Amino acid sequence: MPNSTATLRHQLLRSASALVIGLAALGGASHVLAAGKTDNSDYQQQVAACKNGSSSEDRATCLREAGAARQAASRGNLTDPGAAQLKENAMKRCEGLPQSDRIDCEKRVNGEGRVEGSVSEGGILRETVTIVPATAK
Template sequence: MLSLQYPVQNSYPVSQAITHRQFVRWLLALAAFSTVFFASAIHAAGNNPDADAAYQRQRTACTNGSSNQNRATCLREAGAALQAAKQGQLADTPSQYDKNRLERCNVLPEKDRPDCISRMQPGGVVDGSARSGGILRESVMTEVGPPIVIQPPDTAKPSGSQ
């Protein structure tokens, strides 16, 4: 009977060689880690019903023409907002709205900022829209100045008249 023998060409010494059993264990551990990692990433990315609902509203506004952008830009921005929301980078909190509202006043000269801040507060008259070219906020402030004293004309009659 003929016996074929192949020479073993291992670059590692026998003490460092990986056995079949060790390789299978390593492969199973890698598969388990990958499964847990990718499942958690998929779960985190797909579990945001508020973001999905907001995306559907934005998409509807894009397709029916009620947004103030062209359709392609609107859809692209809606998709970007959805992705940012799913990654936790989109903050639509009331405190963020307040911060944004006050940031608009920072570009004005120092003497005009208090008036701008008062116009940005709730209340007052708001007219217009972004689609029509801008939002006009009106607030009325009454300033009371120093009193004006009017001197009555002198009613003394000259000495020669009756």
């Protein structure tokens, strides 16, 4: 029988990793959302942030996303979702997981568990611990 603690740890890390990747992507795109709110000056500020390294993304990606955001904003296709929409999106990302992982994912989305890190540090790690009793032989 495999070590149940190691198996549980592996499942927790896999679930946490999936959530961190999703949250990092969402956080990385936050500067793009800001570009759609106003005019060319926001675009120039985004480009400056890309060039001086204060963005959380590599320079090429940052410049590409700033340009794409400027283009989308000019068409009126860039919106700033509210907190309810962001939470709904996070819950939808949990739907693709197996049932046991989905429950933990939804707990993390709802603020349960331990939170560590930030978007500017490269990601937010949200951790929940679920104790799974060993099965009898």
